[in-house]
Amino acid sequence: MTAVAAKSRSARTARLVTSLLRDYGSITRARLKEYLTINVRGEASYLYDLVNDYPARGGSAMRPTICLATARAFGAPVADAINSAVSLEIMHNAFLVHDDIEDASEERRGNPTLHRLHGVPIAVNVGDAMAILSLRPLIDNRAFLGGRLALRIFGETEKMARETVEGQAIELKWRRDVPGDLGVVEYLQMVLKKTCWYSTIFPLRVGAIIGGSSEATLEALTRFGFFLGAAFQITDDVLNLVGQQQRYGKEIAGDLWEGKRTLVTEYTLGSATPAERQRLQAFLTRARDRKRASEVRYVRSLIYKYDAIAYASRIAHGLAGAALHEFHVAFRDVPKGRDRDFLAALPEWVIHRAA
Amino acid sequence: MTAVAAKSRSARTARLVTSLLRDYGSITRARLKEYLTINVRGEASYLYDLVNDYPARGGSAMRPTICLATARAFGAPVADAINSAVSLEIMHNAFLVHDDIEDASEERRGNPTLHRLHGVPIAVNVGDAMAILSLRPLIDNRAFLGGRLALRIFGETEKMARETVEGQAIELKWRRDVPGDLGVVEYLQMVLKKTCWYSTIFPLRVGAIIGGSSEATLEALTRFGFFLGAAFQITDDVLNLVGQQQRYGKEIAGDLWEGKRTLVTEYTLGSATPAERQRLQAFLTRARDRKRASEVRYVRSLIYKYDAIAYASRIAHGLAGAALHEFHVAFRDVPKGRDRDFLAALPEWVIHRAA
Numbered sequence: 001m002t003a004v005a006a007k008s009r010s011a012r013t014a015r016l017v018t019s020l021l022r023d024y025g026s027i028t029r030a031r032l033k034e035y036l037t038i039n040v041r042g043e044a045s046y047l048y049d050l051v052n053d054y055p056a057r058g059g060s061a062m063r064p065t066i067c068l069a070t071a072r073a074f075g076a077p078v079a080d081a082i083n084s085a086v087s088l089e090i091m092h093n094a095f096l097v098h099d100d101i102e103d104a105s106e107e108r109r110g111n112p113t114l115h116r117l118h119g120v121p122i123a124v125n126v127g128d129a130m131a132i133l134s135l136r137p138l139i140d141n142r143a144f145l146g147g148r149l150a151l152r153i154f155g156e157t158e159k160m161a162r163e164t165v166e167g168q169a170i171e172l173k174w175r176r177d178v179p180g181d182l183g184v185v186e187y188l189q190m191v192l193k194k195t196c197w198y199s200t201i202f203p204l205r206v207g208a209i210i211g212g213s214s215e216a217t218l219e220a221l222t223r224f225g226f227f228l229g230a231a232f233q234i235t236d237d238v239l240n241l242v243g244q245q246q247r248y249g250k251e252i253a254g255d256l257w258e259g260k261r262t263l264v265t266e267y268t269l270g271s272a273t274p275a276e277r278q279r280l281q282a283f284l285t286r287a288r289d290r291k292r293a294s295e296v297r298y299v300r301s302l303i304y305k306y307d308a309i310a311y312a313s314r315i316a317h318g319l320a321g322a323a324l325h326e327f328h329v330a331f332r333d334v335p336k337g338r339d340r341d342f343l344a345a346l347p348e349w350v351i352h353r354a355a
Numbered sequence: 356m357t358a359v360a361a362k363s364r365s366a367r368t369a370r371l372v373t374s375l376l377r378d379y380g381s382i383t384r385a386r387l388k389e390y391l392t393i394n395v396r397g398e399a400s401y402l403y404d405l406v407n408d409y410p411a412r413g414g415s416a417m418r419p420t421i422c423l424a425t426a427r428a429f430g431a432p433v434a435d436a437i438n439s440a441v442s443l444e445i446m447h448n449a450f451l452v453h454d455d456i457e458d459a460s461e462e463r464r465g466n467p468t469l470h471r472l473h474g475v476p477i478a479v480n481v482g483d484a485m486a487i488l489s490l491r492p493l494i495d496n497r498a499f500l501g502g503r504l505a506l507r508i509f510g511e512t513e514k515m516a517r518e519t520v521e522g523q524a525i526e527l528k529w530r531r532d533v534p535g536d537l538g539v540v541e542y543l544q545m546v547l548k549k550t551c552w553y554s555t556i557f558p559l560r561v562g563a564i565i566g567g568s569s570e571a572t573l574e575a576l577t578r579f580g581f582f583l584g585a586a587f588q589i590t591d592d593v594l595n596l597v598g599q600q601q602r603y604g605k606e607i608a609g610d611l612w613e614g615k616r617t618l619v620t621e622y623t624l625g626s627a628t629p630a631e632r633q634r635l636q637a638f639l640t641r642a643r644d645r646k647r648a649s650e651v652r653y654v655r656s657l658i659y660k661y662d663a664i665a666y667a668s669r670i671a672h673g674l675a676g677a678a679l680h681e682f683h684v685a686f687r688d689v690p691k692g693r694d695r696d697f698l699a700a701l702p703e704w705v706i707h708r709a710a
Contacts, residue, residue: 043544044521046528098483102476121457122531124479125523128453131486132516139510147502154509155494161487166399168480173401176477189398 010352013345020342024068024085025061027078031086035137036130050118050126051133054093057109064089066346067203069339070221073331074211080144081210083137084153088203090137091157094130095164095198097123102172103258104288109249145210153206160202167194174261178285181269181277182261184315188230196229204343208330220330227323232350234316237262238309241300256296259284263312264303271306313351320347365707368700375697379423379440380416382433386441390492391485405473405481406488409448412464419444421701422558424694425576428686429566435499438492439508439561445492446512447553449485450519452478457527458613459643464604500565508561515557522549529616533640536624537616539670543585551584559698563685575685582678587705589671592617593664596655611651614639618667619658626661668706675702 036052064085071081099105100113101123107113115123138157141150170190174182204221213221240255241264255262265284269277280302283295303309324347334340391407419440426436454460455468456478462468470478493512496505525545529537559576568576595610596619610617620639624632635657638650658664679702689695 038517043525043528043541044548047521047524098479102479104476119531120475121459122524122527124453124457124482125520125527127479127483128486129517129520129524131483132513132520135509135513135516139506139513142506147506151494151497151502151505154490158487158490158494161490162393162484165480165484165487166402169402169477169484170398172477172480173398176474186398193399 010348013348014352016338016341017345017349020069020338021061021065024065024078027068027082028061028064028085028089029055031082031137032089035086035090035133038133038136047126047129050114050122051129053114053126054096054108055089057111059093059109061089063092063199063203066200066343067207069342070204070207071210072207072339073334073337073343074208074213076207076211081207083141083144084206084210085203087134087137087157088198088206090130090134091161092198094127094134095168097127097130099168101127102168103260105250105254105258107249107251107254149210152209156202156206156209160197163193163197167191167197170194171260175259178281180281182266184263184266187261187263187266191230191233192226195233196226199232200229201225204330217330220326224323224326224330227319227326228347228350231316231319231323231347234263234312234319235351235353237264238312238316241303242309253296253300256283256299257288257291259286259288263315264308267308267311268299268303268306271308272302276302316351320351323347365703368703369707371693371696372700372704375424375693376416376420379420379433382423382437383416383419383440383444384410386437386492387444390441390445390488393488393491402481402484405469405477406484408469408481409451409463410444412466414444414448414464416444418447418554418558421555421698422562424697425559425562426565427562427694428689428692428698429563429568431562431566436562436565438496438499439565440558442489442492442512443553443558443561445485445489446516449482449489450523450553452482452485454523456482457523458615460605460609460613462604462606462609504565507564511557511561511564515552518548518552522546522552525549526615530614533636535636537621539618539621542616542618542621546585546588547581550588551581554587555584556580559685572685575681579678579681579685582674582681583702583705586671586674586678586702589618589667589674590706590708592619593667593671596658597664608651608655611638611654612643612646614641614643618670619663622663622666623654623658623661626663627657631657671706675706678702 032055033052036055037048067085067088068078068081072078096108097114100108101115101120105113106116113123114126118126138150138154141153145153167190171194174190201222202225204225205218208218208221237255237260240250241253243252251257256265261284265280269280272280280299283291283299324344327344327347331340331343387410388407391410392403422440422443423433423436427433451463452469455463456470456475460468461471468478469481473481493505493509496508500508522545526549529545556577557580559580560573563573563576592610592615595605596608598607606612611620616639620635624635627635635654638646638654679699682699682702686695686698
């Protein structure tokens, strides 16, 4: 394919993905609003204002859109999957509130994080409230799907949430114990838990379960979701270093300030001289408020010196290729259409998006 | 009744309650251990050590025992209710971990709080993990109770958890906005949400639902649970001021350091002279680390001056009486036995316990 043809295909992919994100995103947000305004009177009403803060800031709606598109591709109507998609989006926002506390993050979707606005005690409470509010749509699933399927989706949710919290625990452990340079496998295992389960594997699996797909298909979807989610996370790590703050919505190089371990830091650690390595490790260990901007600049210069961003991008490309392969296994018998096309376009989209 | 007869009845009550707490507590802890050691290998294994920390410190097992005793009293076997009891006990411990962060509490069950031992980021994550781990026993309910009843208990759980998180939100709001003195009704409404729903109402209702009781009975149990839980909480507030640290397991007067609003503080505010009132309000507003021990002593002297502890105890006694009345409505048709006797003894026990 020529460069011009590749560029035009890439633009087509972006349009396709963006249009489905917009359509399914707006369906999701309408239902989500109902579930997040369940008790807006009385003394606790301020809680519901805060519960609606992160969702109101926008967000790509990638996760609910994957869930709805997969359900549709496997023959189920949007109405059958909307509650699962809404629950996931609420839970995603709940994770963000607590992750931002745990990572001492400063910005989220272009604004100060919730704990910076209202303090840690209130932000812990708001995250808990959101996690609890994500349960109601799953209980209401019974009316659309029957008790058996509703409980099966609860089971998928519990597994997904457990994987996510374990992934977050691994990252916190790395920040506390500061291991030597981590291998790709250790990094990918953490990402599988922290990112893939809830961002891609769960919405794919639940969409397909609602569509009545087989166990074999679900296994292929789990692999598709793993490769897709890992490519997404690695690209996110890269965007944190090179993206534009306005589009990215988070502080640029925030990951370095937070001491987060990514493929980029690990490749740099593995390539560095003993002296550079020692300095980089000491930097990653230090608490955020004891780091200086000049040190962050030094770490970025090391990252560029060893071309660690190009390395991470190569890995992301490889994973996106593997994702596309698994897509074709999982969707072998699924007829063509907008939903299937969207899902097929995701591997390319996640590595080329600008934010 | 003579004083001697009252004392001997009280001792009998304590023995009865203690023996059921011990028996049902040990059944609960055995099953709880299985659910809290679900993934103890690999990088995230330290998370499961921390998840087991608060449960391993002991605790009265009052909530699961109420649930099991109610199920048995209404004719269901322990096996039918054990998973709901275990889920509640896990969720209770999850609440404690996050409440301790939100309240900046120093001690829990005689040891430093989790966030003091491991930092806020890890404690937020551990509380989330525990909340998620409380879902699995409810999903497994399907095998014992069928899908319909399992989902109904999920619905009760979601309602209970939402009430609890709203109650905590009200307390946090009072700490932030520092209202003038609160009335008894405002205090009781907060306690209904923060304490009663999960400590008494939920275990009573779910036990009775599993036992197949009627809607009318459930409503009487909700009222019983409200009065019982409120008497329990007020007594807890009093013990925080006058209890022995070793038996109580929390820092004595910790509530004053934390600026918590209780019947004791509100009665004192309402009785105080304008000058005392101003000084007390300023004290309640100040952050914990800006309070001095001499100020805490002053506030305690005000509390004693206006006999606010006797006032709170009188209210707790009145509520315990109301609880006993509702008990007899709810358990009118329930045959006598150890479980029924335990539940009947609770109103007296909650106001006379030493810890």
